[in-house]
Amino acid sequence: MPSVRDILLPPELTDFFFPDNDETEVFPAIFLYTIWPILLVLIYPTLCVVFLIEGIVEVVFVCWLKTRRLLRHQYLSAEREPLLVQENRIEHAIRPRPLETGGYLAIDIAAVDISTLKNGALIPSLPRRFIQFPVEDPFQVAVLSWRWDFSQSNASSSDRSLNVGHAIKYAKAHGILFLFIDIISLDQTLPTGELIQHVARFGDLYTTIPVIVAYDDIRLDFDYIMLRPWIFSEIKKLLYNPYKIVYVGHLRQGTYVHKSVLHWWLGRVPRSRMTETSFVEQLRKVWVADFVTPVLELLNGHISMADIHDFKFIIPPLWGIFTAAESLPPSDYLLTVALLLSASSYGRTREYVVEGAFLTLPYTKFQIKSLVTNKERTITDMDEFMVKRVEHTEVHEICAGSVKLATFEYRHERWRKSLVPRYTVTLAPDMEKGIFAMLELGPEARSLYLGLEIERVAMLGDHDSIRNLNVAVVEQ
Numbered sequence: 001m002p003s004v005r006d007i008l009l010p011p012e013l014t015d016f017f018f019p020d021n022d023e024t025e026v027f028p029a030i031f032l033y034t035i036w037p038i039l040l041v042l043i044y045p046t047l048c049v050v051f052l053i054e055g056i057v058e059v060v061f062v063c064w065l066k067t068r069r070l071l072r073h074q075y076l077s078a079e080r081e082p083l084l085v086q087e088n089r090i091e092h093a094i095r096p097r098p099l100e101t102g103g104y105l106a107i108d109i110a111a112v113d114i115s116t117l118k119n120g121a122l123i124p125s126l127p128r129r130f131i132q133f134p135v136e137d138p139f140q141v142a143v144l145s146w147r148w149d150f151s152q153s154n155a156s157s158s159d160r161s162l163n164v165g166h167a168i169k170y171a172k173a174h175g176i177l178f179l180f181i182d183i184i185s186l187d188q189t190l191p192t193g194e195l196i197q198h199v200a201r202f203g204d205l206y207t208t209i210p211v212i213v214a215y216d217d218i219r220l221d222f223d224y225i226m227l228r229p230w231i232f233s234e235i236k237k238l239l240y241n242p243y244k245i246v247y248v249g250h251l252r253q254g255t256y257v258h259k260s261v262l263h264w265w266l267g268r269v270p271r272s273r274m275t276e277t278s279f280v281e282q283l284r285k286v287w288v289a290d291f292v293t294p295v296l297e298l299l300n301g302h303i304s305m306a307d308i309h310d311f312k313f314i315i316p317p318l319w320g321i322f323t324a325a326e327s328l329p330p331s332d333y334l335l336t337v338a339l340l341l342s343a344s345s346y347g348r349t350r351e352y353v354v355e356g357a358f359l360t361l362p363y364t365k366f367q368i369k370s371l372v373t374n375k376e377r378t379i380t381d382m383d384e385f386m387v388k389r390v391e392h393t394e395v396h397e398i399c400a401g402s403v404k405l406a407t408f409e410y411r412h413e414r415w416r417k418s419l420v421p422r423y424t425v426t427l428a429p430d431m432e433k434g435i436f437a438m439l440e441l442g443p444e445a446r447s448l449y450l451g452l453e454i455e456r457v458a459m460l461g462d463h464d465s466i467r468n469l470n471v472a473v474v475e476q
Contacts (some may be wrong), residue, residue: 025219103132103175104185105196105203106141106178110170116213119406120160123183131178135209138243142171143180143205145234147215147225162250163214166476170212170248179212180205189433206237209358210244213279216251224303226282229294233314235286236459244470247279255475277473288328291315292352292425296337299358301333311337317455318344320448324439331358336435339406339427344456348427353420359408365438366405369397394421403434 069353113129135141146163164181171179186198215225226235238245249255256278291314297303309326312319318340325336335358342350360370375391392412398405407426428434 004076018263053076073424079097088400088428102201103130104180104205105129106131106180106185107168109168109177109179111171112168114169114172117165117168119165120162122160122163123164124159126164126168126184128184131179131180138209140175140177141180142176142178142210142212145206145211145213145215145231145238146181147217147220147228147231148183149217163216164249166248166250167214169476170246171472176210176212180209196313196316196319199313203234203237206234207240209242211238211246212246213245213254214249215247215279216249216253218251218253221258222253222278223282224297226279226286227297228303229291229298229305229311229314232286232291232294235283238283239287244472246472246474249279249473252475255473279473280471283471290344291341292338292348292350293354295334295341296352296354296358299334299338299361300355301357302355307455308334314458315341315456317452317459318449321436321439321441321445324441324445329364331361332363335363335366336439339398339431339435342406343427344426344434344453350425351422352425353422355393356396356408356410356421356423365400367399367401369399375381400438403430403437404428405431405434 105128108127108129116122131141144164144167146167149161149163152161168179171262180202185327186195186202188195190198215231216224217225225231247254253279257276293389294303295311298305298308308330309322312322321340322337325333328336359370371394373391373393375393377389377391378386386401392410394408394410396408398408405428407428409426410421410423412421432446432449436442436449
């Protein structure tokens with residue numbers, strides 16, 4: 001005769017709630033058939049209605065704030081409280097030199113009419129003033145690191161920049177009197193040798209005065225914006241900055257947080273999630289990376305560069321070698337730059353998370369010998385089932401003639417969540433010698449290259465060199 005539990009409970013639930021040979025009713029079956037359906041019918045629809053009403057109220061409230069111009073800036077961090085604080089760090093032996101005497105043209109913020117910035121800042125018409133260094137109060141000046149966003153679809157002129165416009169608005173609202181910007185402060189018509197010196201000296205501003213950052217560009221993926229070589233180099237310099245770094249966004253790219261738009265507009269981003277903005281997340285990745293990643297992404301076609309030969313300006317210690325390599329075809333030139341920059345890092349073995357499309361490009365001076373294998377193996381998974389896995393292995397040897405320069409190796413690990421390969425690059429002991437021979441450079445050039453090792457490493461940045469970093473993120 002069936003027991004009470006067999007009558008009240010379905011057979012598939014009987015063994016779950018009752019052990020074998022146990023006739024004790026330890027689970028109230030009436031709850032399963034009466035109270036639980038009532039909860040499903042009443043409580044869940046009620047919660048849905050409550051959330052819907054809350055959303056409608058928030059939309060109405062936000063629209064009211066917008067119409068009353070009460071919701072102009074949303075600060076994602078306290079003005080004087082650092083978001084990223086790194087303690088107990090070892091100070092790098094090579095610190096950027098202090099800003100020397102001299103000066104640059106800067107935007108005169110006080111003379112800018114804010115009403116003219118609605119569709120972006122018209123660069124040629126911005127008021128300017130020559131600022132002499134050293135300045136009395138460093139908090140009254142700032143330097144702008146920005147994405148050149150001319151000719152955006154939401155800009156009315158090809159000479160207007162929304163990033164510069166919003167940076168000026170922020171500076172004016174926070175008591176900054178003068179804003180340095182490369183397109184105004186540097187004379188782009190100078191000869192190459194002289195311009196390299198001016199670019200290197202202007203780069204010291206990113207380490208010695210407050211910095212405003214503006215990278216939003218609706219045409220590009222934000223992750224790749226911060227890998228663009230010029231921006232990448234400026235971010236590296238921010239490692240040494242003792243002042244505040246403020247990101248000013250207007251397209252919710254750098255300031256994006258994985259949260260609903262309504263809570264975002266109302267400024268309800270929890271303090272614990274302040275560092276989860278896209279800018280800060282990419283900032284961490286750039287600081288622990290070297291310049292090889294941007295170069296390989298250029299080869300892969302994920303990012304672009306107006307002139308790939310600008311690396312002589314970005315990495316001044318290598319300007320002589322990079323200038324000699326400019327006679328190479330574009331792909332050969334970029335691969336040469338990548339190998340030399342990889343050698344400029346500590347150690348001869350590095351890992352890079354990039355796609356391998358650059359290994360299939362046609363090269364003139366380099367030969368790539370590839371060995372790709374797919375080996376099927378039978379393994380036991382966590383549920384003790386026998387499954388077949390295919391192990392994908394790639395080994396690519398980069399040679400210049402008969403000289404082996406480097407090896408790019410990739411082994412697929414099934415436990416890795418990222419779909420992007422992780423290549424291990426091992427440089428040959430005489431890699432530099434092979435490249436100098438290919439470029440027909442004498443032993444003097446190699447001696448100069450080896451003698452600048454400390455400067456080369458310092459240019460790449462050391463993410464363990466900052467004790468206190470103050471980053472703020474603002475959406476306008």
